[in-house]
């Protein structure tokens with residue numbers, strides 16, 4: 183550890199709690215809570231100076247659960263400590279939404295007292311958890327706790343956290359167990375200390391949580407309890423979803439299980455949602471639950487995928503016979519070629535579109551996207567509707583009729599990927615429309631692998647009047 187690294191200090195002063203402060207808890211719609219731009223980092227001086235982070239950019243939206251993975255030494259912890267203001271930011275910028283001031287805190291060059299304020303609003307779950315040896319588990323949590331008007335009864339709240347995390351009087355079978363709340367860290371196992379540190383990090387319901395391998399020391403059940411807590415702090419989860427986690431003990435092997443009695447306690451401690459978390463982990467079980475997966479390699483963010491967007495695009499492509507004919511791996515590769523890293527619930531901003539030219543096109547209400555009769559050549563495109571509604575119009579014998587209206591997840595223009603044929607319908611935007619596009623060049627890169635399948639499709643298209651589809 184370098185000397186510039188300050189430990190996440192337990193806050194000593196009362197700070198704005200729930201119900202206080204005039205600021206806006208969330209950034210303006212479509213804006214991230216965390217924005218990282220051009221971040222480089224070097225360790226050492228002179229001859230031994232080594233660069234470990236290279237030009238990293240990342241945006242995280244409110245309530246997103248982001249998983250960071252990557253080989254040992256790839257820079258995950260370094261990046262996390264920079265975001266947390268635990269290390270001096272040397273190059274680039276890190277902006278974190280500050281609800282109290284309704285603006286972004288910019289970490290570069292920030293004075294120490296301001297950095298302290300930034301750290302105070304973040305929940306840190308790190309491997310070296312910095313528990314106080316002289317304090318019991320519950321005292322460690324209590325000491326971090328800020329109490330404001332409207333906050334829950336502090337003692338009960340701390341106890342609820344620890345009980346939910348299986349350190350209280352009940353185990354996951356519901357059987358009585360010796361509570362660990364009055365044990366000092368030296369008398370706790372590594373996993374127990376980790377859970378105390380987790381309770382301490384979350385007790386003030388921070389809007390940003392930074393966690394470095396938070397489940398590494400935990401078994402399946404306690405790991406699931408931690409991750410489920412983070413997920414519920416991010417967004418409200420329906421009862422059904424939580425109930426599914428209450429599995430019979432025999433079924434506990436894989437992902438772990440919650441106990442019946444943990445659910446009401448979970449509901450009780452999740453007093454606010456909208457928490458964003460960045461979690462470094464190699465735990466595949468958590469990865470399946472992430473909203474965004476960021477992979478680091480050799481100091482760079484190598485991939486950054488919004489899981490829901492990836493699914494949305496892949497499902498959308500699969501609806502079309504043209505893509506359905508392609509092998510699943512190739513489908514996924516094409517989907518990944520057109521992702522812009524934004525959840526389909528959020529509109530694409532101009533800077534997203536600039537970052538990935540040609541992947542998404544935006545149309546105003548009334549604007550025509552494709553024209554019936556337009557010739558299609560090697561620049562012909564396929565369109566998958568990301569947001570908004572389009573109408574499909576067809577003109578025959580001088581009469582134009584609306585034959586269909588389509589919304590997100592529907593597609594049109596697929597034949598252009600296979601054949602030079604004029605468009606057989608006009609497609610016009612009804613409201614503001616965003617479409618993912620696949621051009622022939624992209625398609626061709628993957629079709630070779632699947633050529634035999636494509637040939638079959640082509641035969642079908644030639645033989646059958648595909649006009650029936652109503653989407654030329």
Ligand SMILES: Nc1ncnc2c1ncn2[C@@H]1O[C@H](COP(=O)(O)OP(=O)(O)OP(=O)(O)O)[C@@H](O)[C@H]1O
Pocket residue numbers: 183184225226234252253254255256257258259260261
């Ligand atoms: N204080 C330091 N001084 C010099 N080099 C450091 C320091 N901390 C980390 N490094 C180097 O920076 C690189 C990135 O380290 P980092 O701890 O961020 O990796 P990581 O991705 O978190 O790895 P792991 O999965 O093993 O925790 C490594 O090559 C490491 O040796």
Ligand SMILES: [Mg+2]
Pocket residue numbers: 258259260394
């Ligand atoms: Mg690390």
